[in-house]
Amino acid sequence: MSCFADGIKDISTFFSGFSASKNREEAVNPILDSTIDTMQASSLESLTHIVREGEKLSSIASKYKDITYQEIAQANGIGDPNNIYVGQRITIPNQPASPAKPPKTDPSFKPADDSTSIGGSNGSGCKKCSQTWDKFTNRRIKKLHSKIRCKAFDFINEVERKFYIKLRVVQGLRTIDEQNALYEQGRSKPGRIVTQARGGRSYHNYGLAIDIAEIRNRKVVWNTDWDKIVPIAKKYGFEWGGDWQKFKDKPHFEITFGYSTKQLFEKYKKGDLIDGYVNI
Numbered sequence: 001m002s003c004f005a006d007g008i009k010d011i012s013t014f015f016s017g018f019s020a021s022k023n024r025e026e027a028v029n030p031i032l033d034s035t036i037d038t039m040q041a042s043s044l045e046s047l048t049h050i051v052r053e054g055e056k057l058s059s060i061a062s063k064y065k066d067i068t069y070q071e072i073a074q075a076n077g078i079g080d081p082n083n084i085y086v087g088q089r090i091t092i093p094n095q096p097a098s099p100a101k102p103p104k105t106d107p108s109f110k111p112a113d114d115s116t117s118i119g120g121s122n123g124s125g126c127k128k129c130s131q132t133w134d135k136f137t138n139r140r141i142k143k144l145h146s147k148i149r150c151k152a153f154d155f156i157n158e159v160e161r162k163f164y165i166k167l168r169v170v171q172g173l174r175t176i177d178e179q180n181a182l183y184e185q186g187r188s189k190p191g192r193i194v195t196q197a198r199g200g201r202s203y204h205n206y207g208l209a210i211d212i213a214e215i216r217n218r219k220v221v222w223n224t225d226w227d228k229i230v231p232i233a234k235k236y237g238f239e240w241g242g243d244w245q246k247f248k249d250k251p252h253f254e255i256t257f258g259y260s261t262k263q264l265f266e267k268y269k270k271g272d273l274i275d276g277y278v279n280i
């Protein structure tokens, strides 16, 4: 039940992971978003290509129509085709004009609304609070079992609203395959042992548990104000790992709906699933 007892023991492994992915996102997205800018509107137009890591002038040329890397080099005054750099803006001349974009008033257009697709049937009405202050938390909550998504959103948001404490979900769903892979680490696979549990023995494996930490001044604070936070979590039905007798696991909250992990694993093995999650 405990994420220290049967989950990941070494908390630092979470955090090296999440800060790396954050940095990667910040580094990559601006490039992805603006790889090709339209330069002018006519039947033939020049496009701008922003060089990404690993690209060569020849591989760039192959992405466009009827153009060689020599022509691109010439158009950009590049003497040595090998001498390009990540982030460089390169003009790609004489490209067919891109099709006109659909008008914004397109009647088929509907704004994305995550709140209608999550937990809609459980009556907990989280339509207005399906986002938290934190995109990592949002993403992790959306992967939880649909029966606890809204409760998790409500919990994080109420703590922030009442106490100005910013909580982050640092671990939510960990699939049974992921748990098994983790279990083999230090046993049949290289590395050190980080878990005592095979897949299926943690509520995290069913999307029914979260581990939280406070983010204060952009730093992770593990020892947050439990006296304030825990009553709110319990109001939404969470059990707290800090109440356990054997392995106190303060960052851990779960909702079991009265099922043991053994019972949940039986459901999983029988294929008693809805949308890939155990049917409860």
Ligand SMILES: [Zn+2]
Pocket: 001, 002, 003, 004, 007, 204, 209, 210, 211, 251, 252, 253
């Ligand atoms: Zn946990």
